[in-house]
Amino acid sequence: MSITVKQVSKSFGSFRALEHVSVEVAGGSLVALLGPSGSGKTTLLRIIAGLEVADSGTVLYEDEDVTDAAVKDRNVGFVFQHYALFRHMTVFENVAFGLRVRRWPRKRVKERVGELLRLIQLDALAGSYPSQLSGGQRQRVALARALAPEPKVLLLDEPFGALDAKVRQELRQWLRRLHDEIHVTSVFVTHDQEEAFEVADRVVIMNHGHVEQTGTPREIFERPANPFVMDFLGNVNVFHGHVVRGRMKAGSLEVDYPAHPHDEPRPATAFVRSHELDILRTPNGRSSLEGKIMHLSPAGPVVKARVFAADFGIVLNVDVPRDRYAELGLEVGDTVYVAPRDVRVYLQDYII
């Protein structure tokens, strides 16, 4: 069941939550709507679900226009951030709810709920009440409840937002495995890029009610469409400078930028990810920046160094592989040279 969102706009008073947003979700895929708070991702999800009505635009499930259909007629499974379990019902009754309102025969309800409780590995807790469950268990019950009536579409609003880090990690891997088993078209909202990249087939990055980029996690990571995406993905160093005659110059940093061969200089911003910077003891032939190590954080898979580059007056974040760190014998206060391996340059018509 594919989902097509065409030119959807939505305002709340004077706040424009969505402006002409179009998104395609292929049938059977798992898509993440990723963005900072206020980007419109949750509003978009709620419009897809029918919990919110778009001011303009259309929503299609496959070829069926559901823009004006009520939520109860859309046959979607919705998982709420705060679970929204029925507090006065047992786990069994919570999962059975969607079946009971559809008047499934008693026997089939029992079978279906049993099947789902085994799927979420909570069959032992069928008789418990939500208040007796942990956060992770509640979220799994919420998921089973949403899946019980065999929805055409599964929608999840920040499904792991209210859980602690470890449970979150486990649950998102579990969600991915679950999706591989049942293949229901799924859309989830998150502000955590790691979560989106780890779980989703495709990621839609949103900002200020617009879609900034859509692609597979790899496409987005390797080819961020614009400075916003670059910056939002994080772990990045920013250099302000200008391009002229095919070269980007920012202080002593110089890289090719063939897309602007003109004589007239234009302001530009260069982005370098912290793992794309090398630390050297001596300047190399390539452009490298002199700096002083201010702080080293060696507890982790890579050593995180903070290097103050006096030329720019900025602090660079550099990820140094552990063996390289040992080889160089870095100490706080050392003067080093930082050389970028990969630089992404964006002309500055774009305000972050």
Add this chain to the structure above:
Amino acid sequence: MSTPEKTNPRSDPRWVRVALIAAALGVIGVLIVIPLVDVFVEAFGRGLGAYWQTLTGDADTQAAIRLTLTVAPIALALNLIFGIAAAWAISRFRFPGRTLLTALIDLPFSVSPVVAGLIFVLIFGLQGYLGPWLRAHDWRIIFATPGLVLATTFVTFPFIARELIPLMEAIGADEEIAAASLGASGWQLFRRVTLPNIKWGLVYGIILCNARAMGEFGAVYVVSGHITGRTDTMPLRVEKLFQEYNTPGAFAVASLLASLALVTLAVKTALEWKTRRDLAEAARLRSEGDAA
């Protein structure tokens, strides 16, 4: 410091505590306990047989009891429908005039019941706005049961709504939205999700509303017209018996109302305890949900 007598720095001196407790108990004793006991002493003073005879032997007293048992349930049913509708509207929707509606629900609490009664006389009475029309169609409202129902409903109007609004706001609409997303119709959603969540608050509102409906005097006094055996409710009957120097009769009926009050108080206390627990539970579930 080595004082032999330990004093708790956070509490007042002993004599202050004793004086305050004595004053509180004294006031409660004089204003509440003694009168209440007195009602029963006066009612049962001549023995159970005489008490029973007083209640059952007088046809007018019987009529008053029947009338109260007719008017109170109707008023209660009307307020039940209105209260749930108002609480739903106020706690689930944002609409212009919402604050005004919330304030208006409280109006019967702040208006003197006598004024409330007069308003109905002014509207439905013979000289009132609708009087001639009602008379032409041979409908009696004032000085008849419909007037009593109207006045009682007006006065007891806030109890159920006031009880439900804070409860429904605390519980929130999340579960109802979830139910809708699972395909529940409006009625299924109300019956299976909302009602079980608010049931104790609702029962509490019903108990209070009923107690007030049965005990209402002022508004009913104005609209009843005091027709013995026809429009006298129990409180009106008590007053009339008392004015006729029929003290045993007055206290016998009064004892029924007092018993109702005691039962209400007991149920109310039990429910308050339960509702508080439900509210705490709602708050706990929410805060756990919010803890990231």
